[in-house]
Every structure is written in C-alpha cells, then in structure tokens.
Amino acid sequence: SLKGNTYFLAEEETWVESFGNTYFLAEETRFEYFLLCFDFTAERFGQRIVLPFGACVSFSKTVVLSRVRDEQLAVLHQLEDNNVIEFWITSKIEPNAASWTRFLRVEMTPFRFVTESFFIDEEKKVALVSGFCKEFRTNYKRAYIIEEHGNIKSVEIGKARKPGNKLVFSSYAPSL
Numbered sequence: 001s002l003k004g005n006t007y008f009l010a011e012e013e014t015w016v017e018s019f020g021n022t023y024f025l026a027e028e029t030r031f032e033y034f035l036l037c038f039d040f041t042a043e044r045f046g047q048r049i050v051l052p053f054g055a056c057v058s059f060s061k062t063v064v065l066s067r068v069r070d071e072q073l074a075v076l077h078q079l080e081d082n083n084v085i086e087f088w089i090t091s092k093i094e095p096n097a098a099s100w101t102r103f104l105r106v107e108m109t110p111f112r113f114v115t116e117s118f119f120i121d122e123e124k125k126v127a128l129v130s131g132f133c134k135e136f137r138t139n140y141k142r143a144y145i146i147e148e149h150g151n152i153k154s155v156e157i158g159k160a161r162k163p164g165n166k167l168v169f170s171s172y173a174p175s176l
Contacts, residue, residue, distance in 0.1 A: 025065045033063050035073075037095040052088040052100035053077050062115045068122060074103070076118050076129070083108045085146075087120060087127050103127070106146050113142065130157075 027033045037046035051063070052075065062078035068089050077086045084107050092099040103120060104127055115131040125148035132139040141157035 025063060035065075035098065039095050046095035049093075049096065049098045051075060051077075052102070053086065064115055064118055066118050066120065068120050073098075074118070074120050075100075076115055076127075078115055085115070085129070087118070089120065089122070104146065104148065106150055106152070108144075108152060113144075 025033065026036050033051055035049035035051060037049065038044075039046060062076065064076040064078075066074045066076070068074045071093075073090045073093060075088045077088065078084075079086075084105065086105045087103040088100045089103045090098050091101045103122070104125070113131050113133050115129055117131070118127055118129045120127050127146045129144045129146060130141070132141050138159055140159055143155045143157060145153040145155070
C-alpha cells in the first residue's frame, strides 16, 4: 500500500502526490535514475527502488513519473537514440521494492518531442502525453493521444511563452 509512504524518483524535482504521499524521480548521476520512498511514519528513506528499464539509462531522453488511480505509480521512458516511448505501471509497490508491468510501447517517427507530463487511462488503454516540439527558435506545445495498437493523435496547443511552462495532466476525479 502507498498510504503512509512517499516515493521519490529524484530528477529535476519531478513529483506526484496521492492521498498525502509524495513521489519523486531521483538520479544519482546524470544517467542513473531510481525511485526512492520516504516513510513518514518511520521518518526515514527506504532503499533505492530499481526502475523497470534498469538504473543506468544513458540513452534516455526523458524519464517522467505519474500516478495511476490511488495506489499505483507510472513511469514514462523515452529513448534518446530512437523514437520509442515506453509506459510502465507498478503492479506492486512497497517502501523497498516494486514490481512493474509494461503498459504500452510505441514508436513515433519522426519524433522531435520532449515529454513533460503524461496520464494513463488503464480501462481505455490510452496514454495522454504533453510536452513541446522545438522548431527553429520556437517551442510549440503539443499533446498526443496514444492508443493501445499504436494509433496516435496529435493536438497542437500553441506556442509556448516560456520553455518552463508545463501543461500538466491530473487524474483527479471529484466524488459526487
């Protein structure tokens, strides 16, 4: 259960909050990513949790953390040298270990896109990804709807005023 624990994937202060828990992306070196849990009850960090694609990701372009429903984490892994994006979801997570299942793998050609945020709908088997494309000196915000069988729809959002302004998706669903 994620309740009472905070998970960190330490990298550029990327975080996700769920039921009072916070999850961070972390990196030891420029190419070594891992997930880290902070247990608020014990007031200490757990051991490093290995990501589904391994710790050393020297050919990674992007690693982004998100959540799926209340008790699962998701990681997007975008490779540098090809146009492959992988989405992974935790099937089990504890303070010192995690089991991962690959949700989706897609090749997007040509793909000059930097992922900033994503959201997964497990029931519909769809991923919604936001980020920007850099063309000449201008950044264009764009979103992609990626379906299970590789169908990809692109939505142009517009010019980005500042590169750091992210379009963020949330899985919040209000209770009625």
